[in-house]
Amino acid sequence: MSQNTSTPITITRSDIGQTFGFIGALSVLLGILGLLWQRGFTLAIVVLFFVGIIGLVLWWVISPREFVNFITGRQARYSTTAFFSTLLLLGIVVMGYIILERSALSADMTEGKRFTLSDTTLEVLNNIQREVRITGFYSPRALQQREVDDQFFRLYEQASNGFVTRNYVDPVAQPGIADDFQANDGDVFISFLGINGDVDMSTVQYVTRSSRQERDITEAISRLLLSGNYVIYFDIGLGELNVTDTSQRGISDINDVIRAYGLITQGLNLEELAASGALIPEDASAVVLARPDVDPSPQALTVLDEYMRRGGDLFIAADTQTDFMRPNSLFNDYMWQNYGLRMLDAIVVDAIASDETQLDIFSYAISDLEITRSIDPGTDPNTATKFRVARAIDVNTEPPVSNGSAIRSSENSYGETDVTTLAQSNTYTYDDGVDIPGPLTTVAWARNEANGANIVLVGDSDFLTNGQVGTPPGNASLFADSLLWMTGAGAAVTFSFETTVTGQPLIFVDSRTLDFIVVITILVMPGITLALGAIVWLRRMRR
Amino acid sequence: MWIIFRREIGQYFASPVAYLIAFAYLLLTGLVFNNDLTSSLTIRPADPAVVPTFLSFGMVFFAPVLTMRMLAEESREGTLELLLTAPVRDSDIVFGKFLSAWFYYTVLLLLTIVYPILLLSTTPNLPDLGHFIAAYIGIWLYGGATLAVGLMFSSLTENQIVAAFLSTSALLLLYLGNLAGDIVADINLANLIRKLTLGGHFSPSFAYGLVRAEDVAYFAGIIVIMLFISIRVVESRRWR
Numbered sequence: 010m011s012q013n014t015s016t017p018i019t020i021t022r023s024d025i026g027q028t029f030g031f032i033g034a035l036s037v038l039l040g041i042l043g044l045l046w047q048r049g050f051t052l053a054i055v056v057l058f059f060v061g062i063i064g065l066v067l068w069w070v071i072s073p074r075e076f077v078n079f080i081t082g083r084q085a086r087y088s089t090t091a092f093f094s095t096l097l098l099l100g101i102v103v104m105g106y107i108i109l110e111r112s113a114l115s116a117d118m119t120e121g122k123r124f125t126l127s128d129t130t131l132e133v134l135n136n137i138q139r140e141v142r143i144t145g146f147y148s149p150r151a152l153q154q155r156e157v158d159d160q161f162f163r164l165y166e167q168a169s170n171g172f173v174t175r176n177y178v179d180p181v182a183q184p185g186i187a188d189d190f191q192a193n194d195g196d197v198f199i200s201f202l203g204i205n206g207d208v209d210m211s212t213v214q215y216v217t218r219s220s221r222q223e224r225d226i227t228e229a230i231s232r233l234l235l236s237g238n239y240v241i242y243f244d245i246g247l248g249e250l251n252v253t254d255t256s257q258r259g260i261s262d263i264n265d266v267i268r269a270y271g272l273i274t275q276g277l278n279l280e281e282l283a284a285s286g287a288l289i290p291e292d293a294s295a296v297v298l299a300r301p302d303v304d305p306s307p308q309a310l311t312v313l314d315e316y317m318r319r320g321g322d323l324f325i326a327a328d329t330q331t332d333f334m335r336p337n338s339l340f341n342d343y344m345w346q347n348y349g350l351r352m353l354d355a356i357v358v359d360a361i362a363s364d365e366t367q368l369d370i371f372s373y374a375i376s377d378l379e380i381t382r383s384i385d386p387g388t389d390p391n392t393a394t395k396f397r398v399a400r401a402i403d404v405n406t407e408p409p410v411s412n413g414s415a416i417r418s419s420e421n422s423y424g425e426t427d428v429t430t431l432a433q434s435n436t437y438t439y440d441d442g443v444d445i446p447g448p449l450t451t452v453a454w455a456r457n458e459a460n461g462a463n464i465v466l467v468g469d470s471d472f473l474t475n476g477q478v479g480t481p482p483g484n485a486s487l488f489a490d491s492l493l494w495m496t497g498a499g500a501a502v503t504f505s506f507e508t509t510v511t512g513q514p515l516i517f518v519d520s521r522t523l524d525f526i527v528v529i530t531i532l533v534m535p536g537i538t539l540a541l542g543a544i545v546w547l548r549r550m551r552r
Numbered sequence: 553m554w555i556i557f558r559r560e561i562g563q564y565f566a567s568p569v570a571y572l573i574a575f576a577y578l579l580l581t582g583l584v585f586n587n588d589l590t591s592s593l594t595i596r597p598a599d600p601a602v603v604p605t606f607l608s609f610g611m612v613f614f615a616p617v618l619t620m621r622m623l624a625e626e627s628r629e630g631t632l633e634l635l636l637t638a639p640v641r642d643s644d645i646v647f648g649k650f651l652s653a654w655f656y657y658t659v660l661l662l663l664t665i666v667y668p669i670l671l672l673s674t675t676p677n678l679p680d681l682g683h684f685i686a687a688y689i690g691i692w693l694y695g696g697a698t699l700a701v702g703l704m705f706s707s708l709t710e711n712q713i714v715a716a717f718l719s720t721s722a723l724l725l726l727y728l729g730n731l732a733g734d735i736v737a738d739i740n741l742a743n744l745i746r747k748l749t750l751g752g753h754f755s756p757s758f759a760y761g762l763v764r765a766e767d768v769a770y771f772a773g774i775i776v777i778m779l780f781i782s783i784r785v786v787e788s789r790r791w792r
Contacts, residue, residue, distance in 0.1 A: 091784040098780050102773035106766055114765035115757075118682035124762045149742040150734055156746075156756040179739045526589065526670050530582035534666065535575045542571025549568070 026072030030079075033064020113163050123223075126164050130227045134169045136234055140202040143175040143226070146192040154195055161222045165230075173230075174202075199229040212236060239272045239294040239496050246278035246309070247333070248302030250473060257476035260299055266478075266485050267492060283308035288315055294496040295322035300470030301333045304340040314343070320461035322495035324488070326470035327352050329398055330432060348455035349408025350466050353401040355424030355445050357468070358437050362419045368398050368437075372483065374417040374448060379494040380465060381415050381452075383486035394452075394483045396469035401449040412455035415465075416487075422447030452487070463495040556640065556648025557655075560622070564656045573617055577660050580610060585667045598671065600684035601759045603664050604691035608754050611691075611698040612723040618657065619702030620716035622649045623786065628710040636789060646703070646782045650775075653699045661692060683761030690758020693771035694750060698723055700778035707785040726750045750774075 040057035047054065069076040079085050117124040126134075143162050147155035155177060162175040180187035180194055190198055190213060197216040203209040214236070216229040243252050243264075252264040252274060264274050277296065282289065289296060289312060296316065305313060317323065327334050334341040334352040345351040362373035372394040375381045386393035394416065401424040404414055424445035425437045455464040471477050472484040479485060492498070564570045581603050588602040599605075607614075623646075626632035635645055668684060705719035706712075730751030736742040746752040753767040 087788070091788070095777070095781060095784065099777060102769075102777060106769045106773060109769045110766040112765065116686075116763040117761070118686040118763060119761035120680045120682050123760070147739075149736055149739045152739070152742055152746055153730070153756060156752070157760065160756070160760075160762060177739075181737070182739065523590065527586055529670060530585060530667060531579065534582060534663065535579040538571050538574040538578060542568040542575065545566060545571060546568035549566075 023072050023075055026068045026075060029064045029071065030068035030076070031064075033061045033066075033068060036061035036064060113167065115160075124160055124164070126168055127223065130165075130223060131168055133227055133231055133234070134165065134173070137169055137172040137230070139172070140206075141169070141173045141230065141233065142200050142202050142208055143173060144190065144198045144200065144208060145175065145177050146180045146187055146190070146194060146196045147177055148179055148181045148194045151195050158197065158222065161226060165226065197226075197229075199226070199233050201233065235272065235498050237273060239498050240290075240292045241267060241272050241274050241295050241297060241492060241496075242277035242289065242293050243274060243297045243299060244277050244279050244301070246280040247298065247305060250299040250470065252276070255475065257474060259475050260473050260478070262475045263473050263478050263485060263488055266489055272492065272496075272498065279305055279309040279312055283312045288312060289321065293321065294498075295324060295492055297324045297326075299324075299326045299473055300328050300331065303332045304334065304338050307339065310340060310343060314347075317347075317457075317462045317464075318460060320457075322463045324465050324467075324491055324495065326467045326473055327400055328468075328470040329356060329400055329428065344464075344466070345403075345405065346409070348410055348457070348464050349405030349412045350453050350455055350464065351403045351405075352466075352468065353403050353424060353445065354428055355401045355426045355449070356428055356431055356437075357396075357399050357401050357418050357422055357447075357449050357451060358425050358439075359418045359422035359447070361421045364395060370396050370399060370418055370422070370451065372416045372451075373419040373422075374414075376413065376415050378413075378415055378454065380454060380487065380491045383490055384416070384483050386483070391481045392483045392486065393481055394472060394487050395477070395481055396451060396467075397471050397477065399451050399469035401445060402451065402453045402466055402468050404450050404453050408455070410455055410457040410459075410462075412453065414450040414452070415454050416452040417448040417450050420448055422449060424449050465491040465495065553640070553644040553648045553651075556645055557652050560649050560652030561655060564652065570656065573614065574660055574663075577610070577614060578663060581606065581664050581667075585664075589671075600668070600680050600761070601687035603667065604687040604694075605755070605759050607661075607691050608694055608751060608759075609727065611695050612727050613720060614657075615695070615698035615702045615723060616705075616716040616719040618653050619699055619706050619719065620712045621706070622653065622703055623707040623782070624709055624712045624715040627707075628712075632786070633789070636786075642787045643783050646707070646779055646786060650700060650703050650779055650782075653703065654696050657695045657699060658692065661688065661695065680761065686761045686763050687758055689763060690754050690767070693768060694754050694758075697750060697771045697774040697778075700775040700782075701726070704778040704782045704785070707782040723750070730755065 036057045038061075040054050040061055043054040043057060044050065115124065143165065145155060145158060145162070159175070165173045166175055178186050178192075180192055187193075189210065190196070192198065195218070197218070199214045199216060201209045201212040212233060214229045214233045216225050219225055243249070243260075245251070250258070250260045252260050255261045268274060272294070277289065277293075279289075283306065293316065296313070304310075313323070325334075332338075334344070336351075336354050341351045356368065357370055358367045359370040359373065360367055362371040363369050364371065372381075372384055372386060375384050375386075384392050384394060402414075404412060423439050424447070425431055425439075426444050427437070427440070431437050451468045453466045455466075456462070467487075473488060477484060478488075584606040585603055588599050592598050623632065626635065632645075636642070665688075668681075701722055702715075702719040705722065706715040709715050709718070726749050729745050729749035736745065750771075753770045757764045757767050
């Protein structure tokens with residue numbers, strides 16, 4: 010039998026006094042922290058201070074000698090000094106941290122200078138004449154993303170001499186503001202500020218997000234700066250493709266793309282203007298003829314010619330199976346005589362740069378021009394253009410104005426002149442002396458340096474339709490870049506960044522090398538340390 | 553201070569436990585490096601910050617193991633009192649011990665530089681070197697801060713296990729505080745908590761190849777404050 014012996018628990022006056030003292034000190038400490046946090050007295054803070062004082066007074070009443078010793082003793086003096094000196098050091102460290110945080114000093118050590126603004130961005134920022142606001146929507150869950158993004162945003166703030174400012178909104182805590190922007194968590198918007206300092210909601214531009222943060226933000230700022238300054242007129246009087254048609258044959262998507270660039274799009278009827286004796290509006294930055302069925306009438310051509318003499322810009326997408334720009338037609342002759350460009354009655358067949366059939370041709374020879382700046386199939390096949398049944402363009406080598414080819418087919422291509430047979434039976438063969446040997450131009454340009462008029466002529470129109478404008482995306486780029494070049498808006502959105510994370514090389518290591526690396530890093534290196542440890546242990550054991 | 557430093561370094565390299573720690577450290581970082589290498593082959597560039605990013609979590613456990621015995625053991629065995637009577641300042645004792653732990657950690661960190669060197673010798677496709685250096689500077693400072701926290705807890709108790717437990721808990725809090733946004737609804741409070749955490753000063757900057765003065769100040773500040781408190785705690789033995 011074991012006998013339980015219990016030690017009586019003795020609670021002394023000193024213990025009770027110390028407990029009250031502890032509660033009092035803790036309450037005072039919490040009260041001070043609450044006061045700093047709330048920046049004022051609340052009921053809870055008053056209660057904490059009250060409890061604190063009561064606790065300390067009770068300690069003094071219950072064990073006065075210990076209380077006095079604690080306050081005046083040697084240990085207390087040293088402790089107090091240590092406490093306040095620690096507090097002082099903490100204050101100095103915090104102060105230094107805040108100063109450095111506000112100064113935003115940093116060193117971008119990445120090879121691609123990922124956290125340094127490029128010259129292009131600095132140029133865009135120099136063009137800002139009005140206050141721009143970056144509004145980011147981040148909930149507490151997206152704080153890390155906010156901090157990564159903030160590193161870019163503050164670079165813009167610093168480089169713009171105060172023209173760019175940043176503001177963060179929690180979409181969970183402020184759903185009303187998020188609704189105004191139609192924003193989700195992590196979305197970022199760029200806008201001008203109104204006179205009262207609020208966001209001008211009519212100017213809000215969404216920032217698309219990718220791994221290339223700088224390009225995304227700068228493009229959005231460029232769109233903001235362009236916004237409303239350029240008006241593109243789509244003609245609808247010659248049976249063209251419709252910008253409001255959202256079907257596969259419509260061109261509503263391309264309309265959305267250029268609107269996303271900040272350009273305004275409007276409808277126009279050349280025939281109606283001619284009939285009423287009116288002219289193409291003064292604000293027209295460019296006119297688009299997207300697959301007209303017929304040539305403009307002589308009167309409509311007069312209206313168009315007057316516009317071009319004013320330095321107008323014209324984008325033409327011609328196609329097969331229409332009566333537009335047929336050989337020796339009025340408009341085809343006009344284009345040849347004035348701009349050195351005309352459509353041929355020949356369909357391009359390419360044996361090399363083609364897809365399902367030799368009539369589905371990819372861009373092959375690409376001239377180094379602004380309108381083809383996004384087309385680089387050698388680097389990324391998605392940037393190529395793809396025309397399904399395209400007409401060849403004749404480019405005058407002794408033109409009345411500057412002109413040239415932008416995109417051509419390969420050397421193994423030719424222009425099938427038997428268009429009727431091709432349309433009826435989808436058969437084509439090269440007939441020497443009849444068909445036109447390649448390479449052939451499918452996209453051409455012309456510029457009248459005297460009045461600034463520009464023309465882009467494309468031998469296909471299907472590439473603009475909703476069904477094909479994004480397959481491949483190079484189709485949309487060709488149209489957008491053509492408009493930006495013709496209108497001059499391209500100067501504000503021409504990007505040549507060195508900063509891309511994808512610029513880093515991929516790793517190609519064969520399996521033998523990989524095995525070698527595994528052996529060295531997982532077996533040899535840890536193994537050596539383990540062996541050394543064993544030797545040390547054995548030596549100790551022998552002693 | 554250098555006498556203490558040399559004595560501590562000698563103890564590290566004469567202790568089988570230190571080699572066992574190095575073994576675990578190299579095995580884990582090696583696994584992480586190889587895992588990233590195989591998963592990135594032909595798909596993406598190698599992540600230059602993969603080992604430092606792993607260590608930002610790993611140091612929550614490595615730092616207490618490296619520092620738990622430093623002052624706690626001296627205190628338990630009574631050798632700290634002997635040291636206090638020796639002609640060295642209290643600050644020398646703390647600095648010497650801290651620098652030795654940081655030196656040992658630096659040696660371990662330098663060993664992992666073998667990984668990119670191995671890559672360099674086998675393929676010309678090196679990861680972004682600048683990014684790599686920034687990530688290593690960051691994790692070196694980060695490691696210094698965690699070791700200072702560990703040393704501070706080692707000074708508070710005579711029991712190594714208690715010291716390790718307390719410093720692991722504190723470091724885990726400082727690490728997990730980075731995720732404050734997931735549990736705190738007030739974004740300002742969540743942001744304040746993030747600014748106090750170790751991860752909040754490593755993952756959005758050093759891990760991306762960016763060296764920010766405020767992050768350097770944060771880690772340096774943690775080291776200074778923790779060492780100051782440790783010195784005061786050691787000094788407090790003279791007040792009794």
